[in-house]
Amino acid sequence: MQQALYHPEHGYYSSGRCEIGRRGDYFTNMSVGPLFGKLLAAQFAEMWERLGKIDKFVIVEQGAHHGEFARDMLESARKLWPGFFTALRYRIVESFPVLRDRQLQTLAEFADKIEWRTSIDTLEPFTGVHFSNELLDAMPVHLICSRGHVARAPTAVPQPDWLEKFVALNGNDFVFVDQPVADPKLRDRLQNLPQRLGGYQTEVNLAALDWIDKCRRARRGVPFTSQRLHRSTSFPHRNYFRMAGGAATPLVRVDGIKPSSSYCRCGS
């Protein structure tokens, strides 16, 4: 999944092939016009006021795509809250050069307000907002599958309850193979999951947990991430795992249609 998303040449995001909006692969809040940017400009201006109208209020955005949200928000702040606009500094964390070039074009008129960072690790502590829209579900996940409850002799070595679904080659075809979990971080995480019936599948987003951890470096910052949630991911932890069925929530679509194989046109 990591390769399909981030391979420098073929990755869906890293190659710049991902198109959002009316002629793209899907819609987000920015696709329908500048309203979302306007609404959040009002929200951010209020946060700035509550922080005592500080001289330097930093907004960090991650997953800024072509810079549309930053443009809509900055235009609105300049017009409606000039004091806030003066105090405002914008930081875009962008590791893909092709997207950074698109953002530079979209945001040319705000060049003196914006700085880029290639990674969240190089971001200095700041006071303000750490913003993202539709970022967490763009990150690669680990697919896991329950072995189910296996009756064992009391002396048998206990088996872990979960296997990981890896991708392997079968001739010229990619296939899933269930293997013991190799990543120690994932193994730790799985200890918190309840036992499920054999064959139950779900996913673990370690990248999102890592990201949340790094966001804590904001000194007086407010994390602000918006995300449309799939019906099944809107449940609290205990109810989510109680649900019957248990098919992992990542969906594969090609031109909006479910393909016969998950590996059809990887990275497109």
Ligand SMILES: C[S@@+](CC[C@H](N)C(=O)[O-])C[C@H]1O[C@@H](n2cnc3c(N)ncnc32)[C@H](O)[C@@H]1O
């Ligand atoms: C679903 S798009 C959302 C774009 C935009 N925020 C919007 O709402 O229209 C996900 C964005 O996150 C970026 N992205 C994906 N994985 C990322 C990661 N691990 N770190 C930072 N950005 C990532 C992609 O390049 C893409 O621009």
